[in-house]
Amino acid sequence: MRRPFYLYNTATRKKELFEPVNDPVGMYCCGPTVYNYAHIGNLRTYIFEDVLKRALVASGYHVKHVVNITDVGHLTSDADTGEDKMEKGAAREGKSVWEISEFFTRKFLENLQALNILKPDVMPRATDHIKDMIELVSELERRGFTYRTSDGIYFDTTRFPSYCDFAGLDPSSLKAGERVEMGEKRSVTDFALWKFSPSDVKRQMEWDSPWGIGFPGWHIECSAMSLALLSQPIDIHCGGVDHIRVHHTNEIAQTEAATGKKFVRFWAHGEFLVVEKGKMAKSGGNFITLDTLAGEGIPPLAYRMFCFTAHYRSPLAFGWEGIRAAANSLENLRKAVPAQDKEATFDEKQVVALLEEFYTHVCDDLNMPRAVASLWDLLHNSSVEAALKRECVRRADFVLGLDLLNVPEHHVEIVTDADGVKIKLDAETQLPDTVRSTLLSLLQKRRNARARKDFGTADRIRDGFAGLGIVVKDLPDGTTECRIPSAVVSDPDKTASLHDI
Numbered sequence: 001m002r003r004p005f006y007l008y009n010t011a012t013r014k015k016e017l018f019e020p021v022n023d024p025v026g027m028y029c030c031g032p033t034v035y036n037y038a039h040i041g042n043l044r045t046y047i048f049e050d051v052l053k054r055a056l057v058a059s060g061y062h063v064k065h066v067v068n069i070t071d072v073g074h075l076t077s078d079a080d081t082g083e084d085k086m087e088k089g090a091a092r093e094g095k096s097v098w099e100i101s102e103f104f105t106r107k108f109l110e111n112l113q114a115l116n117i118l119k120p121d122v123m124p125r126a127t128d129h130i131k132d133m134i135e136l137v138s139e140l141e142r143r144g145f146t147y148r149t150s151d152g153i154y155f156d157t158t159r160f161p162s163y164c165d166f167a168g169l170d171p172s173s174l175k176a177g178e179r180v181e182m183g184e185k186r187s188v189t190d191f192a193l194w195k196f197s198p199s200d201v202k203r204q205m206e207w208d209s210p211w212g213i214g215f216p217g218w219h220i221e222c223s224a225m226s227l228a229l230l231s232q233p234i235d236i237h238c239g240g241v242d243h244i245r246v247h248h249t250n251e252i253a254q255t256e257a258a259t260g261k262k263f264v265r266f267w268a269h270g271e272f273l274v275v276e277k278g279k280m281a282k283s284g285g286n287f288i289t290l291d292t293l294a295g296e297g298i299p300p301l302a303y304r305m306f307c308f309t310a311h312y313r314s315p316l317a318f319g320w321e322g323i324r325a326a327a328n329s330l331e332n333l334r335k336a337v338p339a340q341d342k343e344a345t346f347d348e349k350q351v352v353a354l355l356e357e358f359y360t361h362v363c364d365d366l367n368m369p370r371a372v373a374s375l376w377d378l379l380h381n382s383s384v385e386a387a388l389k390r391e392c393v394r395r396a397d398f399v400l401g402l403d404l405l406n407v408p409e410h411h412v413e414i415v416t417d418a419d420g421v422k423i424k425l426d427a428e429t430q431l432p433d434t435v436r437s438t439l440l441s442l443l444q445k446r447r448n449a450r451a452r453k454d455f456g457t458a459d460r461i462r463d464g465f466a467g468l469g470i471v472v473k474d475l476p477d478g479t480t481e482c483r484i485p486s487a488v489v490s491d492p493d494k495t496a497s498l499h500d501i
């Protein structure tokens with residue numbers, strides 16, 4: 001049985017009953033440009049998309065979820081000016097573009113895993129679909145939607161009269177103004193489909209095409225990959241709200257111009273994570289990653305919990321107090337789940353009835369703050385038996401993805417060193433002897449350094465720990481507390497880097 005699901009559609013600016021045309025439901029989400037680490041603002045969008053997918057599955061749909069990897073062609077400005085982000089990233093790190101792409105794709109996948117984001121069904125790389133992009137641009141050329149300048153092939157937006165509709169753009173404001181870099185573009189909204197390699201620069205990524213050697217424009221990549229992997233019209237296309245005005249507007253124009261058919265049924269957009277100085281961005285000083293959070297003792301799933309404190313279409317203000325409160329409430333939620341009793345039985349009808357309210361909120365355009373509140377109400381309800389509560393949490397957690405039944409074990413050990421100082425090792429997993437002795441010797445080294453006022457060494461050790469997510473605190477009673485996440489033991493790279501501290 002399928003549950004009715006309501007989703008806000010950016011295209012109609014209304015909450016609508018979700019009625020897919022495809023089975024499985026086709027869901028395309030714009031993926032990362034792999035030239036840097038993902039910050040937690042980027043990750044908020046992927047969490048929203050994951051919850052949307054989980055909610056659809058819980059509502060009885062099969063979903064084919066596609067997230068692309070942009071490994072070429074995304075320029076530093078969305079308006080097709082500036083340098084290629086990938087080539088620029090490679091130059092910054094002194095590596096090849098392919099190495100950069102490999103490295104940051106792996107980091108991105110690690111982030112998804114740490115946040116319990118279900119692995120997308122397909123993760124196409126733009127560089128594996130160059131042929132599809134060239135074919136799409138050729139079709140646009142055949143249909144008369146393109147023109148050539150000295151630096152590339154452009155889409156002529158005046159040939160697509162509904163261009164401004166999707167984002168509600170004011171056509172009169174789009175005339176070339178003094179401050180807009182037009183180059184040889186005919187209209188300010190025109191955009192590159194194919195860029196020629198500059199004659200004076202040797203690019204690492206370039207391909208031959210009917211128009212000359214070069215590389216695809218960023219927008220054409222998503223159109224080509226989504227058409228190659230999903231049936232048109234695509235049921236849901238997601239991304240951040242920053243994609244509405246340019247990237248998604250351009251995707252719609254070029255795809256509908258090339259195919260003569262509707263591109264997407266539902267457009268769903270996640271709002272920004274905001275910090276004091278505005279939205280979180282890769283440029284500027286407010287760049288926070290999951291590793292930054294780990295350095296402050298905040299596990300990735302606490303960030304997932306934090307995202308549920310606001311509706312996905314509302315901006316969410318990031319603050320340390322708020323994220324710590326979310327970490328505590330996640331811990332409290334896990335503690336409130338009754339322990340497993342293998343003998344206990346429960347009535348299926350009762351489980352369904354008790355979860356009714358939870359699902360109603362989830363299916364109401366993902367109202368996660370209210371869904372989480374209704375789960376709390378259920379846990380606080382003293383008339384509900386323990387086994388029923390546990391089963392309800394297990395099912396609700398399929399949508400939430402908070403690992404509510406897998407309470408991390410804590411292995412706590414107090415060691416007294418040769419000077420009589422107590423060291424409390426609090427690990428999420430059993431520490432192998434080698435790791436345990438490395439940690440103790442580093443803690444001893446840090447204490448010796450502090451005793452002789454060598455704060456440089458002491459800070460270096462503390463920062464080395466923080467980089468691995470290990471939190472060291474000096475408690476008021478003189479005990480040194482050291483909290484070790486399980487990743488330090490399970491990830492051989494992290495275990496090895498303990499020796500570099």
Ligand SMILES: [Zn+2]
Nearest residue numbers: 030031222247
């Ligand atoms: Zn895209």
